[in-house]
Amino acid sequence: MRICFLMKSIFKGYKAIRGLWRRVKGPAIPFLLIVFCVDIAFGEKKSRPQSSAIEGYVHVLWKYDFQEKVVPNNEFQLRRACIKFRSAISDNLLATIEIDCGKAKFTVKDVYFEYRVNRLLNFVVGQTKMPFSREEMRSCNELLVVDRGEVNDIFGDYGYLGRDIGCSVTGDLKDRFSYGFGVFNGSGDRIDGDYNNSKQFVERITLVPVKDLTVGINSTQRNDSLTGEVIVAHGGDFSYQKWGATVEGEILSGNTEPDKTMLGYYLVGLYRVGRFEPAVKAERLYPDSKETGDYHSVFTYGLNWYFHKNARLQANLVTNISPEQETYHIFVIQAQVRF
Secondary structure, three states: OHHHHHHHHHHHHHHHHHHHHHHHHHHHHHHHHHHHHHHHHHOOOOOOOOOOEEEEEEEEEEEEEOOOOOOOOEEEEEEEEEEEEEEEOOOOEEEEEEEEOOOOOOEEEEEEEEEEEEOOEEEEEEEEEOOOOHHHHOOHHHOOOOOOOHHHHHHHHOOOOOEEEEEEEEEEEOOOEEEEEEEEOOOOOOOOOOOOOOOEEEEEEEEEEEOOEEEEEEEEEEEOOOOOOEEEEEEEEEEEEEOOEEEEEEEEEEEEEOOEEEEEEEEEEEEOEOOEEEEEEEEEEEOOOOOOOOOEEEEEEEEEEEEEOOEEEEEEEEEEEEOOEEEEEEEEEEEEEEO
8 A cells, every 4th residue: 555655646746747847848948058157157166177168169051052943042041050068067977958049940959967987888868869870970060061961861850860868878998999878769859758658779889990990880779650560770880081081981771661661871082181171972862772763862072171270161062863853953151160
């Protein structure tokens, strides 16, 4: 009887907290930001050996689409305008909040706590990127070309990669091995929570077998929201850097339906010459891996200009090829500044 009474009390408390959160979740995020700012300005530093910090970046883009039917065919965009707040609560506990004001909307990107036991064992709780796909996990400030690409976008649309709410375990060993395992809602970056009972499991391992070469493998699984059947995605990638040159590639495969699989891959190469870095990227996506005649190819020809240690200018000519439509081109220039 005491156990039943205790369980009922816990359940009632959970419902009360959940109801309270639904009522205050609007002002909760601004309140957390204010707490971070106050901590940075007036917080006691004796118990915080790692100081709190604010950093950010702005990406402004101009795009010209050569398709005749597109209106407008050219436009300026405030692509990203992000501010990140980081605070060391103790030697082992860190808190991070990142918000984005780009594209004329307010978006919460990262909100998480990280507890560092040691270099090999870290616990992360909150909203952050799931450990899946080399290209997705790369910061937007470090992208080799302006956009991550068609393959990344499609796998993101199916929920296999990107940000989500959950918990994960990460770690690395002497820069030769790293891992990340996590359990997430499987509903994307929805601050208000999940919308079904299933959860998404994500695993990634990265190895450095020889100097200058990094190899990664990852996988993710969840139950389909309509059929309840298990759907999965897998992938492998590599990065090789030598003498100012960078070559990277990745292949991803995932279910669009329990009995249907899509396949995508890309290869990109760059070479740094002083402050300039020409780049070429080729990618292809098969919506159905069994239908090899149905595909979408994208070729990107770019140039990166690092005119300041915290700023760069990227110019890309993107060519889209598909058997079902005419070839078309898009020209993009993007300026990036970090502070």
